[in-house]
Amino acid sequence: MNLTRHTDYALRVLMYLGSQPERLATISEIAQSYAISRNHLMKVVHELGRAGIVRTVRGHGGGIQLGRDPAAINVGEVVRLMEGNLDIIDCAKPGCPIAAACGLRGVLDEARDAFLAVLDSYSLQDLIQSRRTRLKSLLRIERPVG
Numbered sequence: 001m002n003l004t005r006h007t008d009y010a011l012r013v014l015m016y017l018g019s020q021p022e023r024l025a026t027i028s029e030i031a032q033s034y035a036i037s038r039n040h041l042m043k044v045v046h047e048l049g050r051a052g053i054v055r056t057v058r059g060h061g062g063g064i065q066l067g068r069d070p071a072a073i074n075v076g077e078v079v080r081l082m083e084g085n086l087d088i089i090d091c092a093k094p095g096c097p098i099a100a101a102c103g104l105r106g107v108l109d110e111a112r113d114a115f116l117a118v119l120d121s122y123s124l125q126d127l128i129q130s131r132r133t134r135l136k137s138l139l140r141i142e143r144p145v146g
Contacts, residue, residue, distance in 0.1 A: 001115060007082040009036060009044045011127075014078065017054065018070045018128040019135040024063030033139040044082070051081055070128060076120035088112055 016030050027045055031038040045064055048054040055067040066073070080086065088108040091099060128135060135141075 001088060003079065004083060006044060007079055009041060010048055010078055010082045013041065013044060013048065014073060014124050015128055015135065016139060017064065017066045018124050020141055021066055024057055024065050026063045053078065070125040071123050073124035074120060075122045076116050079119055086112055
């Protein structure tokens with residue numbers, strides 16, 4: 001199973017914001033820290049904002065920050081939100097000659113559900129706990145609070 005870049009970027013944004021929950025960050029600074037597309041991040045942040053996972057502040061001095069406590073942001077929830085369809089194969093298409101007797105779909109659905117169950121057992125806090133200082137260093141987060 002391969003997660004999309006959209007989901008990858010969403011998780012990166014959350015880890016960035018979680019490493020410094022006391023301040024607003026900008027999309028531009030996050031894009032620069034990860035060397036990724038600012039335009040793509042804007043779409044990701046918009047979706048996270050609509051879901052209430054991040055809070056956006058417009059205008060001069062604005063930016064984004066977590067919309068919830070890191071312990072209340074579930075990794076499985078974020079993956080489901082960003083991915084949309086998590087079906088491993090598309091058996092809804094007509095024309096498969098073995099559909100009536102195939103056991104593959106059930107096995108793959110079980111595997112997907114196990115994958116999501118593991119993600120559901122982690123929060124953003126679990127991903128950043130005890131790693132904040134190292135994350136800030138690696139992402140070159142040096143701006144003072146305020």
